[in-house]
Amino acid sequence: MMSASSRERWSTKTITSITILVSVGLIATSLLYPAEYVDWKNIQISVACSILASNIIMFLTSEYMLRSQRRAEIIDRWGVEAIYRTRSEMNIATNISLSKCKDTVEIVAFGLKSFRETKSDEIEKTLGKGVSIKILTIHPDSKILDLVDEREDLVAGSTRKSIESLISWVAALKDKSQNHDIEIRFYDALPLDFYFKVDERIYVGPYLKGLSSQQTISYEFSRGEGYAYWSKYFSKLWEDCK
Structure with a gap:
């Protein structure tokens, strides 16, 4: 049985993985647009890159917070x-x-x-x-x-x-x-x-x-x-x- 911190880490990784795949999908599909849709293509790439950057920051932040939480739990439990x-x-x-x-x-x-x-x-x-x-x-x-x-x-x-x-x-x-x-x-x-x-x-x-x-x-x-x-x-x- 997974601990609460393990479940939280799994949920965070799952959400991050899904949103990264979405952003990669948006970038990939934008490359298929004809030349006359260049403005829409640029908008889609910008949105996808923003999502990707946000998820990288969220992932790194969550990993740091989870490690800090685990350390605090160990310190508190053992006194x-x-x-x-x-x-x-x-x-x-x-x-x-x-x-x-x-x-x-x-x-x-x-x-x-x-x-x-x-x-x-x-x-x-x-x-x-x-x-x-x-x-x-x-x-x-x-x-x-x-x-x-x-x-x-x-x-x-x-x-x-x-x-x-x-x-x-x-x-x-x-x-x-x-x-x-x-x-x-x-x-x-x-x-x-x-x-x-x-x-x-x-x-x-x-x-x-x-x-x-x-x-x-x-x-x-x-x-x-x-x-x-x-x-x-x-x-x-x-x-x-x-």
Whole structure:
């Protein structure tokens, strides 16, 4: 079954094809007129050329509008808010979202080194507002961490050390107040994509070989199929890692 945009494109092409054939027919038949009908011949050719030119413009315009409409439909359906060339560019948006957080923060990452160094006070305040924070990272004893160091061109053991520091950081936050709702869980598999959810915003991006995590392309989703997809994905992983 054709989609609405496909039907619209088919209708536009059909109308355009018919009118182009009409204009070509008018030009062709005008060439058959005797010499004494030269004025009528010129009028018919002029009308046909106008129709042809109008249809070419209409076709090009409709194709552009249909492509723009399809892009808008995809963006709206998936809730795509932005695409960032690097994760460091995305951090500007995540910082704004974090400052306004009221309910939930969910993270899939490695050691969150720069995040811990710059956001510790803010995270403590966020927890104080009753926000729930869930962090999912690779187990510090996983053999896969050697591959992570190699892929990101890090000194062997760097990722493990960063994860151990993350564990200590979470423990310290929990010790400061029994009311702090922050929890960390571990998986032991191939590294997952970076995932950062703040209330109704989700930020995701891959880990790429030869690039630091802050230099990889990343995406932002709000309410939509993209948000639902990633949110459901995290929930399943979180439960599997009890």
